[in-house]
Every structure is written in structure tokens, then in C-alpha cells.
Amino acid sequence: MSYDQIDAPAEGEKITYDEESGLEVPDNPIIPIIYGDGIGKDVAPVAQDVLSAAAEATGRDINWFRLYAGESAREKYDENLPEDTVQALKDYRVSIKGPLTTPVGAGFRSLNVALRKKLDLYTNMRPTYYLDGVPSPVSDPEEMDMVNFRENTEDVYAGIEWEAGTDEVEQVRDFVEDEMGFDSTIHDGSVGIGVKPISEFGTKRLVRQAIEYAIENDRDSVTLVHKGNIMKFTEGAFRDWGYELAEEEFPEQTIDEDTLWEEYDGEAPEDKVVVKDRIADNMLQQLLTRTSNYDVLAMPNLNGDYLSDAAGAQIGGLGIAPGANIGDGRFLAEPVHGSAPKHAGKDKANPSALILSGKILLEHIGWQDAADLVHDAVEQQISSKRVTYDLERQVEGGEKLAASEYAEEIIDRIHELA
Numbered sequence: 001m002s003y004d005q006i007d008a009p010a011e012g013e014k015i016t017y018d019e020e021s022g023l024e025v026p027d028n029p030i031i032p033i034i035y036g037d038g039i040g041k042d043v044a045p046v047a048q049d050v051l052s053a054a055a056e057a058t059g060r061d062i063n064w065f066r067l068y069a070g071e072s073a074r075e076k077y078d079e080n081l082p083e084d085t086v087q088a089l090k091d092y093r094v095s096i097k098g099p100l101t102t103p104v105g106a107g108f109r110s111l112n113v114a115l116r117k118k119l120d121l122y123t124n125m126r127p128t129y130y131l132d133g134v135p136s137p138v139s140d141p142e143e144m145d146m147v148n149f150r151e152n153t154e155d156v157y158a159g160i161e162w163e164a165g166t167d168e169v170e171q172v173r174d175f176v177e178d179e180m181g182f183d184s185t186i187h188d189g190s191v192g193i194g195v196k197p198i199s200e201f202g203t204k205r206l207v208r209q210a211i212e213y214a215i216e217n218d219r220d221s222v223t224l225v226h227k228g229n230i231m232k233f234t235e236g237a238f239r240d241w242g243y244e245l246a247e248e249e250f251p252e253q254t255i256d257e258d259t260l261w262e263e264y265d266g267e268a269p270e271d272k273v274v275v276k277d278r279i280a281d282n283m284l285q286q287l288l289t290r291t292s293n294y295d296v297l298a299m300p301n302l303n304g305d306y307l308s309d310a311a312g313a314q315i316g317g318l319g320i321a322p323g324a325n326i327g328d329g330r331f332l333a334e335p336v337h338g339s340a341p342k343h344a345g346k347d348k349a350n351p352s353a354l355i356l357s358g359k360i361l362l363e364h365i366g367w368q369d370a371a372d373l374v375h376d377a378v379e380q381q382i383s384s385k386r387v388t389y390d391l392e393r394q395v396e397g398g399e400k401l402a403a404s405e406y407a408e409e410i411i412d413r414i415h416e417l418a
């Protein structure tokens with residue numbers, strides 16, 4: 001396998017994939033890593049060290065393959081997302097990345113979204129769970145144990161939009177008003193117009209992953225989160241296709257909420273996953289008021305983006321909220337947070353979100369023992385109150401550590417726990 005400006009590590013083997021048997025993972029895999037922009041450059045190298053320590057403590061060896069995107073790629077390649085990077089992510093299948101900055105209002109489109117689309121990583125899975133000792137603005141943060149499945153390739157993130165003042169936007173306006181009959185719906189004068197595609201295919205493969213996850217992990221419910229009362233033919237269709245998929249493909253394993261009450265008096269049998277739906281604005285308050293009623297959530301792209309940051313705030317904030325992008329035979333771990341430019345280059349941002357994203361990666365390749373070590377070491381470290389600035393400011397008696405010091409102490413704990 002040859003690339004233009006990068007070389008794969010000389011040591012290590014490739015993770016391979018077969019549609020029938022899934023991933024084949026050697027004990028010395030090559031795993032690509034993109035450090036990312038902003039705080040990515042602070043948290044990624046130290047998270048990498050923590051994950052290497054967990055692998056070594058369980059008798060394995062990760063051979064990291066550094067790839068470039070965003071600022072680092074502009075320096076090396078004079079472009080944002082080189083073909084080398086995309087090709088290596090495809091070739092090596094299981095990877096991890098830090099955050100990449102996207103300019104607001106103008107400039108290039110999101111490289112994070114581009115990667116998800118180019119690799120067809122159609123699900124963004126963001127688990128939100130409580131770690132002992134984590135400070136939280138709510139009284140019962142331990143009630144939060146949700147896994148968000150966010151559709152990753154369509155919705156308003158498809159990037160189909162036209163800028164105010166262009167010929168294109170005026171053509172779209174004419175089409176919408178004159179040919180589609182929405183006369184007087186759009187205000188006169190400057191306007192930007194976007195398109196929100198939500199497909200049956202995109203919805204069903206996302207909801208399928210969410211239901212499969214719920215079944216495999218013994219979860220109680222899958223909630224479809226949508227704004228289908230207003231956006232009837234996009235988010236409303238998302239809800240309808242979600243229920244349809246559950247009925248078509250999981251008739252024995254799922255029941256809907258009506259059946260739950262009519263046949264089971266609100267107590268679902270142990271072997272059934274309840275499929276229900278909530279309108280998105282209500283869901284955002286239910287996160288706070290009825291936290292323990294929710295388990296696995298499945299939703300279109302924008303709802304999932306908003307909801308995962310809001311849920312993360314309840315369990316300590318973006319500094320500890322992990323995630324991963326998942327497709328068929330491809331996986332890219334990535335925290336919920338962005339590049340937080342104002343904290344960049346100061347060795348202060350919390351690396352836990354990226355470390356715990358790496359924990360999802362370890363689980364994905366079947367290294368549960370290494371994943372457990374990472375989880376336990378991070379939890380112990382937070383309970384010790386020796387934490388990064390974001391948690392220190394919320395913990396009584398906390399001591400502030402640099403990101404690198406915090407990660408070193410986690411590595412010491414991994415060695416002690418192993």
C-alpha cells in the first residue's frame with residue numbers, strides 16, 4: 001500500500017474485514033490517528049499514550065499511523081483533507097481522530113462531516129454515562145445512561161445550500177415559489193436557502209444499528225427523537241420509517257409504547273425492547289426531568305448534534321463526552337467536543353473525552369479487558385480529584401493538573417490495575 005507523503009509503520013499488521021465474520025484483529029494492529037486542530041494537538045498525543053499503555057498492559061501492541069487533516073494537512077500538503085488520509089482510513093478500517101475546526105459562515109465545509117461521508121460512517125454513536133466522582137450541575141447525574149445514535153450523512157448536514165445574493169439562490173427561490181407553489185412563503189430581499197434530505201435508506205440503516213445495539217446490550221428502549229410535527233416529510237418520515245423498520249426486521253424483539261401499556265401494563269418483558277418516539281424539544285427537557293426513562297436514542301443529524309452536547313453537560317461536560325462514527329466494516333472514534341480554540345496549545349484541555357472514545361475503539365476491536373482498564377483508570381483519576389481545569393473548577397477540594405500530567409497519572413493507574 002503506498003501513499004504520496006506518508007508511510008505506514010514498518011511494524012504491525014492490518015485489521016481486516018469480512019462481511020460474514022466481521023473484523024479480524026491481530027494483537028499488533030496498525031491504527032491511524034489524526035491529532036486534529038486546536039486542543040486536538042494537546043489531547044491526542046496524551047490520549048494515544050494512555051491507549052498504548054492499556055494495550056501493552058493486556059499483552060498487545062498498537063502501531064500508530066499518523067495521518068493529517070485540517071491545519072496539519074494544510075502545512076504538509078497545502079490542502080485540508082488529502083487523499084492519503086482518506087485512503088489510509090479506508091485501508092486500515094479502525095481509527096481515531098481529534099477535533100477539526102470548521103469556519104463559521106464562510107470558508108471550507110466541515111472536514112469532520114466530509115470524513116463521515118467519504119467513509120460512509122453513517123452512525124455517530126455517543127454514549128453518555130456517569131463516572132463516579134464527576135461533578136455535575138444536576139442532582140442525580142448517575143441516572144444518565146444513554147447511548148445516542150445520530151444519523152451522520154444527511155439532514156441539513158448534507159451541505160445543500162445556497163448563499164444569499166447568488167444567481168443560484170434566486171433560481172431556487174423561483175422554483176420553490178413558482179413551480180412548487182410556495183408563493184409568498186419566503187420573505188423578499190436577501191435570503192439563504194438550504195435543503196434537508198432525510199431518506200428511508202439513511203433512516204433505516206441508522207435505526208437498525210440502534211435496535212441491534214439495544215438488543216445486544218440488553219437495553220430497555222429505543223427512542224426516535226424527531227421534530228415530525230413541524231417537518232412532517234423529513235423528521236416525521238424519520239419517525240415513521242423507524243417504526244416500520246422495527247416492525248419489519250425485529251417483530252419478535254420489539255414492542256411499541258401502545259402495546260407496552262395495553263398488553264403489559266407498562267412493564268416490558270425482559271426480552272423486549274420498547275420502541276417509542278419523542279418530539280425533540282420535549283426530549284431536551286426530558287433529558288433533565290425523566291433521565292432514567294431513556295436508554296438508546298436514535299435521531300437525525302442535527303437533533304443528535306444538539307442533544308449529545310446537552311446530555312454531555314449532565315455528566316461532567318464536553319471534556320469527558322466520548323463518541324465514535326460507525327459504518328459497515330469501518331470505524332472512527334471521535335469525541336463529542338470540538339477544537340475549543342481559546343484553550344489550544346496550553347496543555348490544559350481534558351483528554352478524557354478522547355481517551356474514552358479510544359475505549360470505545362478498544363471495545364469495537366474486541367479488547368474488552370483493555371477497555372475496562374481505561375474506564376477504571378479514568379474513573380479512579382477523577383475520583384482522586386486531581387483533574388484538568390474543567391472538572392477542577394466544579395469539584396470542591398479539586399487539584400488542577402495539566403492535560404499531560406493527568407494522562408500520566410491515568411497511565412500509572414493502568415499499570416497498577418493491570
Ligand SMILES: NC(=O)C1=CN([C@@H]2O[C@H](COP(=O)(O)OP(=O)(O)OC[C@H]3O[C@@H](n4cnc5c(N)ncnc54)[C@H](OP(=O)(O)O)[C@@H]3O)[C@@H](O)[C@H]2O)C=CC1
Pocket residue numbers: 039043098099100101102103112318319320334335336337338339340341348349350351353390
Ligand atoms: N467533531 C469535531 O471535530 C467537532 C468540531 N467542532 C469545531 O470546533 C470548533 C470550536 O467549536 P465550539 O463551538 O467552540 O465547541 P467546542 O466543543 O470546541 O468547545 C466548547 C467549550 O466546551 C468546553 N470543552 C470542549 N472540549 C473540552 C475539553 N476537552 N476539555 C475541557 N473543556 C472542553 C470548553 O468550555 P469552557 O471554555 O467553558 O471551559 C469549550 O470552550 C468549531 O470550528 C467547530 O466547528 C465542534 C464540534 C465537534
Ligand SMILES: O=C(O)CCC(=O)C(=O)O
Pocket residue numbers: 100101102110111112113305336338
Ligand atoms: O464539524 C464540525 O465542525 C462540527 C460538527 C459537530 O458539532 C459534531 O459533529 O458534533
Ligand SMILES: [Mg+2]
Pocket residue numbers: 305306309336
Ligand atoms: Mg457537535
